[in-house]
Amino acid sequence: MLLNGAEILINCLLEQGVDTIFGYPGGAVLNIYDALYKYQDKITHVLTCHEQGAAHAADGYARSSGKVGVCLATSGPGATNLVTGIATAYMDSIPLVAITGNVTMPLLGKDSFQEVDISGITMPITKHNYMVKDINKLPDIIREAFYIAKEGRPGPVLIDIPKDITGQTAIYEHQEPVEPKRKNKYITREALEKVAKLINQSERPFIFAGGGVIASSSENELKQLVNKINAPITTSLMGIGAYDSNDNLYTGMIGMHGTKASNLLATKCDLLIAIGTRFSDRVLSDREHIENAKIVHIDVDPAEINKNIKVDSYIIGDIKLVLSKLIPLINEKNNLEWLDTMSFLKKQKAIVDRQEEALTPQFLFQKLNEITNGNLIMTTDVGQHQMWAALYYNFKYPRTYISSGGLGTMGYGLGAAIGSQFANKDKLVVDISGDGSFGMNCNELATIVSNKLPIVIIVMNNNSLGMVRQWQNFFYEERYSHTTLNRETNFVKLAEAYGLKGYRVEYKEELDGVLREAIGCKRPVLIDYIINEDKKVFPMVAPGEPISKVICEKDIMELASANVSE
Incomplete structure (x- = not known):
């Protein structure tokens, strides 16, 4: 089928199951918007008020659905207005495909009206990006972009398309999308047994779940692990929702504004099992803060292992696969004394109980x-x-x-x-x-x-x-x-x-x-x-301080009272 570049783009998006695009039109993407008009019965375009809003909308679409979010902007300021949204998705590992228009091929590199090197600008904040210079390569680039956005650790991909490419014609042939396989190359028997041994030997295990659990749809496997070893569980900010917060074993978020129970349990445990998290500086950035515990790290991204925290053992691979293979190797535990400690710490209040007439x-x-x-x-x-x-x-x-x-x-x-x-x-x-x-x-x-x-x-x-x-x-x-x-x-x-x-x-x-x-x-x-x-x-941990040094409202009130007395 002979189609122009804009129509090829829309057909490739439809191949990938895209039903919604968030964007804002402009001169460099007029061909794409003309194609969207023709295909409006198959794909919904949401006109936002600003390109940054489009990027955030595509991000929210992706986070809440598990699908790839798509946003579209014109060249120059339209493209640069996407940057904050792309960086937001990159930092949180969200699958996003950002499509930008650019000036025609003969005008590239000449400081033309509304020209910007968006590929160069976004290189540090994308998993990969493309400048399409050959219409015959356009279909494969789009398909590859979606694959990369979803594969392994998800993230944003940018496709920059000069206007003349969207106007040229080429043969389009439909292809079914290729779904990425779950990464299992490094899930070895040796790594599984080493981690299982540490878990079986521990008397005070503490599970720390991050956004990777949600990204890999591993919530059921996580619950199986929690129940089998009867361990308290905390989450990072990105991991919220990976485990039911109403469950008795859940201790709340960990980190700078984490609960007192979660922060103190991390310093009292003998084994911290970190799953799908990158040890952000807002959570835990110094091994010495939990020096009494061994640390196990399970993550799909090899670059995160030993990057911020030196660990004792690790498994690299898709979390759902890792946990499904690891759980059968683990012994059941009751950890009654450890759970008594958890229950005691969960009763510690970060804020002072008082009746307030004002809204809180x-x-x-x-x-x-x-x-x-x-x-x-x-x-x-x-x-x-x-x-x-x-x-x-x-x-x-x-x-x-x-x-x-x-x-x-x-x-x-x-x-x-x-x-x-x-x-x-x-x-x-x-x-x-x-x-x-x-x-x-x-x-x-x-x-x-x-x-x-x-x-x-x-x-x-x-x-x-x-x-x-x-x-x-x-x-x-x-x-x-x-x-x-x-x-x-x-x-x-x-x-x-x-x-x-x-x-x-x-x-x-x-x-x-x-x-x-x-x-x-x-x-x-x-x-x-x-x-x-x-x-x-409240609670709060001062920057650079151990997470055990939790500041609660009572501490501030007592300090203020002491200062007044002086």
């Missing part, structure tokens, strides 16, 4: 737990609200906590909510944001309304850049340099201007009714949730 973060997530019972997809921006969501909402299922972990991208949540809703049309999607993050990409409210997406947006409004302010409070002697916003933005009126239903919640007795009405009305809603600017995320 905990109260919001308590109500969300009551009303939704874990049956939602929650996207977040980045900051205090992100940590409060991770600490206080009870996630039961994988792919329901959608958040930027590695890059920490403010403005991520709204685009991710759009992508998540398109991928999960029958599910409730709730976006948790802060007033600082919300200001980054609030223009995507128009996208939500235009597409009639029943997303519930909750802005935790403390009139500040809360997390930065918290650090200024702890480490900069309360010099709040440019973190108090004072913007006087009326979020309810802003929501109404865009066509959403807007609510402001200032008192506790208002919240239950507002949440139930917002969820039940099946239309886009924004809730302005007013909290005090000095509310802090």
